[in-house]
Every structure is written in structure tokens, then in C-alpha cells.
């Protein structure tokens with residue numbers, strides 16, 4: 001096992017990794033920017049090293065500075081968390097060149113699954129359901145038009161190297177297809193240095209369901225069932241839960257098994273998430289694979305009892321997974337609310353500033369993953385999530401009531417947060433009946 005790891009991240013996930021490492025008897029080294037100099041999580045690390053000023057491009061994204069810190073601090077491994085460099089195959093490769101273990105997949109597995117065309121091919125080979133569409137990068141517009149005519153409009157043009165929703169175009173007819181493809185190719189080339197694009201069927205009114213998987217370096221892979229992340233605004237998830245309400249468990253089991261088959265075939269080690277859209281009939285279509293720990297991993301931990309961050313560290317140290325698929329059981333229901341420092345009544349405007357009051361909720365089945373506390377100053381440089389409230393109940397009804405109570409107890413002053421909106425959603429008939437799609441929240445906000 002490692003004796004010392006570096007955490008190339010900040011905020012709640014840095015604290016989450018510190019907690020996991022501590023239980024494994026591993027020392028932690030945090031790197032931080034000057035904007036985070038009084039970050040509360042730094043106090044819990046064994047060592048903290050400043051790597052630059054506030055802008056992430058000058059600190060948390062500086063591979064050279066992070067590697068220097070890792071060498072100075074003499075660590076065995078680096079945990080990238082999520083965001084920043086977590087899905088940067090080049091960073092994983094540099095770690096390997098410097099004989100520092102990257103806590104995540106190999107650069108090869110990351111690059112392959114991160115290329116959406118290669119990933120879709122791997123999915124087809126392992127019977128993971130995908131959207132119908134082109135099977136390779138578009139070379140000739142006529143070929144794309146033929147595929148689009150076969151699958152029927154609307155179609156979506158997507159970049160192989162896409163991320164953050166860039167390089168995507170929804171197209172409703174053949175006339176629009178030509179210009180959409182060339183503009184998406186240009187945008188993808190400029191944004192990702194890879195202009196390859198493809199098309200697939202565009203699904204309206206979908207739900208978002210994703211499968212958590214874990215793999216090791218001994219050829220084992222398992223899944224930890226699914227999460228529903230349908231409550232989103234502009235592709236930003238606000239509420240997640242496990243298991244997904246109202247889905248056919250037989251269909252789910254088949255898809256979850258195929259997802260673990262795919263990561264086994266990709267020789268993937270660590271935690272990954274295979275994301276899907278679900279149509280009105282409850283059929284799954286893969287969107288993409290995220291090759292890192294996800295923000296919403298706690299709901300899976302609550303219903304399976306497995307500490308995903310500790311498992312990631314163990315498999316990176318070369319240990320085999322300690323569970324077989326048959327050991328993984330779903331217990332009860334968990335819901336997570338991402339608590340963002342945002343004013344939901346003013347276009348979700350970020351709310352940096354100092355917290356005077358911070359009183360988190362408690363009681364049975366309530367978990368709060370946060371680095372925030374009274375006196376903490378939220379810097380303006382990073383994303384506005386200041387914590388996550390997770391509840392576990394015997395069933396979904398109990399979990400919703402528990403979440404409503406916990407949101408009522410949660411006091412954060414003086415800044416605005418997403419709590420009042422999430423509290424309202426706990427009484428919303430669409431949320432309660434799980435009668436929703438990824439645009440229901442935006443429709444609801446528009447109505448108000």
C-alpha cells in the first residue's frame with residue numbers, strides 16, 4: 001500500500017480523499033492555490049504546498065508544478081479528484097514517466113474511453129446499448145446524410161474528443177446537416193485539437209441514468225448499480241439518487257453487466273461511470289464514459305456500503321477488488337443535493353463571499369460532504385459547489401422526507417444557495433413520482 005499520496009484537487013473532494021487515505025493509514029499532501037490559502041481542508045492534510053495563484057490555469061491545471069510538488073513531498077501516488085486534470089491522459093502519462101502512481105486508469109484506457117468514437121465501438125463490441133448513428137468519424141458529408149436518413153431526424157453532431165457540451169449540434173433536416181458538420185468540425189479542432197465528429201440519433205425528453213463501475217489490474221470488473229441524475233439545469237446535475245426510480249430492474253441488470261464487461265475489456269482499473277440516456281420506454285443508450293470519481297459517488301456508497309474512494313486507492317496500489325459481483329447488494333434509497341453558492345432567482349449567479357453562519361443538518365441517515373464552515377470565504381475562482389447533502393432511507397419516500405427535513409435544518413448565511421430550490425423540489429409532484437426528464441427543471445424555472 002502507498003505510504004503518502006498527493007491530492008491534486010481542492011474543496012470537498014480533497015477532504016473526501018484525505019478521509020479515505022487516513023483510514024488506509026496513508027499520509028496526504030495537498031497542493032493549493034493562493035486563493036485557497038485558508039482552505040479548511042488543508043488543515044487535515046499532513047502537508048500542504050502552494051503551487052500558484054488563484055486561476056486554475058496557473059495552479060490546479062499546472063502539471064509541471066504538481067509534479068514538482070509530488071517530487072519534493074516524495075509521494076507514491078497522485079489522486080486527481082474530479083475536474084481539473086482528472087481526465088487528462090497526458091497528465092496520467094507524465095505521472096507514469098515520473099514513477100508516480102496515478103490513482104485512476106492507465107493513460108491508454110483513459111484515452112480510448114475518452115474518445116467517443118472509440119468508446120462507442122468498444123460499447124458495441126460488449127453489447128452496451130448505444131444510439132444508432134455513424135460508426136466512425138465523418139469523412140464525406142454524403143455518407144453522413146445517408147446515415148441520418150436511415151436513423152431519422154433529429155440527429156446530433158458530436159465531437160469525438162468532446163467535453164463540456166462543446167462541438168455539439170442538433171440537426172432537424174438534411175439542409176442543416178452540411179453546415180452543422182463543418183462548423184462542429186472547426187469548433188472541435190479549435191477546442192480539442194481533434195476535428196473528428198460523428199452523428200447519432202437525438203433523443204428528446206430523456207432521463208439520465210448512469211452505472212458506477214470498478215475495475216482492477218487483475219482483470220476484474222464489477223458494477224455498483226445505477227444513479228439517476230435527471231434533475232439538471234444546463235447539463236449541471238443538481239440532485240442525484242440511487243437506485244433510479246421506476247426503471248425495469250431486469251433491463252438495468254443487463255445494462256449494468258454490459259458496462260462492467262466493457263471496462264473489463266478496456267483493461268480499466270479504478271472507478272468509472274458509464275452514462276446513459278433513457279427513452280420513454282425505459283431503454284438505455286450510452287452517452288459517454290467518465291474515467292474518474294464523480295461528484296455524486298456518495299449515493300452509491302450509501303446504498304452499497306462500499307467506499308469507492310478507498311477502493312480506487314487500493315486498486316491503484318495493485319490490490320485486487322475485494323468484492324465479487326454477487327457481494328454487491330442494494331440497500332434502501334439514497335439522494336444527494338449539490339449545495340451550490342448560487343442565486344437561483346438570478347440565473348444561478350455565483351455567490352462568492354464569507355460565510356457567517358454554517359449549520360449543517362444531522363440525524364440518522366444524513367451525510368454532509370463539505371469543506372465549508374462558518375468563517376470560510378468562498379473564492380470566486382472555482383465552481384460554486386460548497387458541499388453535498390446526502391441522505392439514506394429505507395425507501396425513496398423516506399429518503400425524500402429525510403432530505404426535506406435536512407434541507408430545512410441546513411442554515412447557510414449570508415449568501416444565497418440552491419437549498420430553497422431543492423427544498424421545493426422535494427414537494428414537487430414530478431420529482432416525487434419520478435415523472436421527469438432532463439429538461440423538467442428548466443421548464444419549471446421558466447414557469448416561475
Ligand code: ADP
Pocket residue numbers: 131156162163164165166200201202203204206235277287288438
Ligand atoms: P459532453 O462530454 O460534452 O458533456 P455528452 O455526450 O455527455 O457530452 O452529452 C452532453 C449532453 O448532451 C447530455 O447530457 C445530453 O443532455 C445531451 N446529449 C448528448 N447526446 C445526446 C443524444 N444522442 N440525444 C439527446 N441528447 C443528447
